[in-house]
Amino acid sequence: MGKSYLSSSCPVCGERIVMNSHGYQCECCSFNFSYYICNRYIDKREAEIILTGERIILDGFSTNSGHVFSSIPVLDGNSIRLDNTIDYISGIGRIVVGNKSFTNSEQPHKLRIQRIYNGHRLTISEIKILLNEGTVLIDTLDEEGNETKNILQYMKNKQKVSFHKY
Template identity: 35%
Template sequence: METEKKIVGRCPLCGGNVVKTCKGYRCENNIGENPTCCLNINGILGNRKMSDEEITEFLTTRRIMLDGFATKEGKTFPTVLELGDDGSVNMQSVIGKCPHCGGDIRVGSRAFNCSNFHHPTAPCTFSIWRNIGGHQLTLTEAQEICEKEITSSELEMFRDDGSVYRKRLGLSPDKLQIVKI
């Protein structure tokens, strides 16, 4: 009789099936006596329970931005999970470079912020709200604004009266403000 298993996605390291286990998610080629793969993702990362859907996306993209991680003291924070070639899962809060000053842009709970905000001699106020016009910016969209100065496609946004409009998000000429284009 076949053993029933819950497959959540394909292993980005070896192409095998990734199955749900009691502790998290494991590549089928990392089970048994002679494993040929090392992929084994804990079900709880940064004191946060991962959902099957998040793992499915993570296995496809190898990068996923999520909220709700928590320090030991219970302070919550967002971060980007990255899957290394050795199967390790790394937390990375830096998502790109500031188009205004070249500093690191970090994901915060409400905005992507320039890390030079408190710089003693050259403070930088550049930030991108994570919610603009009711649209929740994705990691890719924020990176496009930082790297290409404009999103590659129009984003769906909403007015006060509920009407929908679509604009690309880009940078003002001084590269400090986000503008709808």
């Protein structure tokens, strides 16, 4: 039996990352992280994405007291930390990810954008485009399961999002 490696290389030294009994470990330096972050298993595909520096939203993290939350694992020096910040948008503030929606961290009741529209999970880049440019085109599903295109439109003056057929 051979070793199992990630396709992503070590962010510190560029060498290979091996999967061992504790988690993901660089073969040449001290960089490593556990399979579990905040009581959530990080699978091989997710680990590879995180190590490339791409920001992805993952669900199912939890505190030891049982509070479940969504977050974005990010590389921070020699470790991985969780960050729920999507972006800082001028005139809006700090946008954060929650379990079901994106909100303004300072005034969550003023701006709330669903994370899923007709089967489509909004990505970090889509939410940034929506809030900065006002519209974003997304691929969704209709009630019969057919793929459709729809537009999300952000109305800055009302801090509301509307959903329209393309």
